[in-house]
Amino acid sequence: MKLSHEEVEHIALLARLGSSEEELERFREQLSHILESFEVLQQVDTADVPPTAQSVDLQDVVRADEVSPSLPHSQIMANAPQQEAGCFRVRAVLE
Amino acid sequence: MSYETVIGLEVHAQLLTKSKMFCRCSADYASAPPNTHVCPVCLGMPGVLPTVNQQAVEYAVMTALALNCTIPESTKFDRKNYPYPDLMKGYQISQYDAPLSRDGWITIEADGARRVGITRVHLEEDTAKLLHRTADGKPYSLVDVNRAGVPLMEIVAEPDLRSPEEARQYLIKMRSILQYLGVSTGNMEEGSFRCDANISIRPQGSADYLSKVEVKNMNSFKAVHRALAYEAERQREVLEGGGRLVQETRGWVEERGVTVSQRSKEYAHDYRYFPEPDLTPLALSRAWVEELRSRLPELPDAKRERFVNDYGLPLFSATLLTGSKAAADYFEACLKDGAAEPKRVKAVFDWIFGDFSRLLNATDTEIDSSKLSPQHLVELLDLVDRGALSGPAAKAVFEEMFHTGGRAADIVARHDLAQISDALQVGEVVDQVIASNGQAVADFKAGKEPALTFLVGQVMRATKGRTNPKVANELLREKLAG
Numbered sequence: 404m405k406l407s408h409e410e411v412e413h414i415a416l417l418a419r420l421g422s423s424e425e426e427l428e429r430f431r432e433q434l435s436h437i438l439e440s441f442e443v444l445q446q447v448d449t450a451d452v453p454p455t456a457q458s459v460d461l462q463d464v465v466r467a468d469e470v471s472p473s474l475p476h477s478q479i480m481a482n483a484p485q486q487e488a489g490c491f492r493v494r495a496v497l498e
Numbered sequence: 499m500s501y502e503t504v505i506g507l508e509v510h511a512q513l514l515t516k517s518k519m520f521c522r523c524s525a526d527y528a529s530a531p532p533n534t535h536v537c538p539v540c541l542g543m544p545g546v547l548p549t550v551n552q553q554a555v556e557y558a559v560m561t562a563l564a565l566n567c568t569i570p571e572s573t574k575f576d577r578k579n580y581p582y583p584d585l586m587k588g589y590q591i592s593q594y595d596a597p598l599s600r601d602g603w604i605t606i607e608a609d610g611a612r613r614v615g616i617t618r619v620h621l622e623e624d625t626a627k628l629l630h631r632t633a634d635g636k637p638y639s640l641v642d643v644n645r646a647g648v649p650l651m652e653i654v655a656e657p658d659l660r661s662p663e664e665a666r667q668y669l670i671k672m673r674s675i676l677q678y679l680g681v682s683t684g685n686m687e688e689g690s691f692r693c694d695a696n697i698s699i700r701p702q703g704s705a706d707y708l709s710k711v712e713v714k715n716m717n718s719f720k721a722v723h724r725a726l727a728y729e730a731e732r733q734r735e736v737l738e739g740g741g742r743l744v745q746e747t748r749g750w751v752e753e754r755g756v757t758v759s760q761r762s763k764e765y766a767h768d769y770r771y772f773p774e775p776d777l778t779p780l781a782l783s784r785a786w787v788e789e790l791r792s793r794l795p796e797l798p799d800a801k802r803e804r805f806v807n808d809y810g811l812p813l814f815s816a817t818l819l820t821g822s823k824a825a826a827d828y829f830e831a832c833l834k835d836g837a838a839e840p841k842r843v844k845a846v847f848d849w850i851f852g853d854f855s856r857l858l859n860a861t862d863t864e865i866d867s868s869k870l871s872p873q874h875l876v877e878l879l880d881l882v883d884r885g886a887l888s889g890p891a892a893k894a895v896f897e898e899m900f901h902t903g904g905r906a907a908d909i910v911a912r913h914d915l916a917q918i919s920d921a922l923q924v925g926e927v928v929d930q931v932i933a934s935n936g937q938a939v940a941d942f943k944a945g946k947e948p949a950l951t952f953l954v955g956q957v958m959r960a961t962k963g964r965t966n967p968k969v970a971n972e973l974l975r976e977k978l979a980g
């Protein structure tokens with residue numbers, strides 16, 4: 404399956420990635436290759452196989468409802484380029 | 499043409515767990531400074547491992563059982579992807595195709611009892627809080643992550659509601675069930691209980707669904723009612739004006755009383771759900787589900803029925819009382835000792851929905867955190883029953899008990915409020931009243947019965963409401979007959 408230029412643009416937008424025309428074309432080819440590999444997998448007859456949500460054979464990993472101290476505020480904010488009033492400052496989010 | 503309104507509601511309720519859904523940060527963020535209940539997990543740092551809070555699963559399954567849902571043998575979590583700054587990870591952990599329950603119902607009161615279908619109950623995590631600011635005319639936003647990761651239960655209902663009033667009834671019942679279960683505060687103003695609505699109209703008798711409009715930003719029961727009434731009317735006007743309705747999201751603007759179209763987040767519905775690889779599936783064993791079922795408390799409908807049967811309350815009063823678990827508990831605590839005499843039942847009910855309600859509202863207090871305990875109210879009612887306190891005096895004592903938490907007998911003694919029933923003592927006052935109200939006395943003697951009520955009133959006034967009116971009445975008749 405070949406991805407269209409528009410589909411790659413859409414994916415880039417969803418991932419909030421800015422890409423040049425040249426990059427979009429390169430990704431279009433690479434992503435198309437990946438999809439082709441999945442097309443091979445899709446040829447396998449899975450009619451009798453239940454859907455798998457997990458690849459590790461674990462179940463019921465839960466924890467008790469107990470509180471532990473959170474990280475100090477200074478560490479939480481350590482990577483934030485812009486801060487104000489104890490909050491992360493970001494570009495305007497239009498509701 | 500007449501139209502039918504079709505409404506489906508989606509409720510999001512924060513669960514009353516101590517810690518967050520997938521990490522051990524405290525979920526009690528109400529009074530915490532911004533970004534102080536945050537760790538690498540809820541901050542969405544790479545390489546962290548979320549773990550499911552067992553208590554949240556338990557609360558959600560209990561809710562699902564109370565809503566008559568079917569619980570599957572197992573459940574799993576999924577990632578719901580969308581890029582928005584209130585999601586630290588770029589996705590929300592939610593449940594997609596294997597929710598922890600499906601296919602339930604609740605009963606609402608709308609022209610008689612009626613069932614409303616519940617599509618599903620599932621678990622997810624709450625998002626961060628965004629604050630919108632402006633500096634030099636330029637808008638920007640602030641992010642507080644404390645709320646991100648708080649357990650959120652989503653309850654989706656079938657489009658079975660047919661009016662804004664039914665929608666309101668549904669929400670009242672739903673909140674009351676959650677409060678009875680003790681799984682959520684149900685506080686809509688504080689945002690721990692939220693509601694989005696899907697609403698469409700269609701020609702009466704048609705089974706088609708026309709374009710659904712999703713309405714958001716309704717922050718009170720009243721707002722839900724107003725927004726849905728407005729939206730149904732708006733849709734009718736569009737259709738009757740020959741226009742077409744489009745499927746869209748609209749926000750309720752409380753101050754203006756209108757809904758306005760919200761430009762959809764671009765590709766908002768391209769969520770690309772996939773199974774959450776960091777969490778394991780959960781088995782919901784039959785034994786555990788049955789154990790939870792056996793631990794369900796008495797729910798509003800059952801309590802209401804019992805109140806009608808056991809206390810002889812009228813259906814309307816029982817509905818009012820059991821709408822709030824705290825009020826229902828208070829009521830029962832007042833009646834737990836001894837037989838529930840009809841007179842006492844009525845007195846307790848009248849106090850709760852009379853002066854008590856008024857004072858609770860005025861002081862913004864919940865009944866279960868009031869200083870006035872059920873035991874103290876019972877002591878007051880006993881004094882009134884014994885004739886030791888007149889009606890008006892009881893009101894004054896009640897008010898002081900409410901504010902100070904004091905006991906009725908102490909307050910009566912301190913303010914010298916005890917009812918005067920002693921014939922000699924009342925007789926003196928009666929003599930004075932007769933002496934100084936010649937006209938009324940003459941009227942009564944001339945057969946004008948209302949004049950007596952006036953004279954009793956004068957006796958009450960002279961004693962600041964403390965006289966036993968029955969004794970005053972008898973003495974007046976006696977003395978005026980002589």
Ligand SMILES: [Zn+2]
Pocket residue numbers: 518521522523535536537538539540541647
């Ligand atoms: Zn955390």
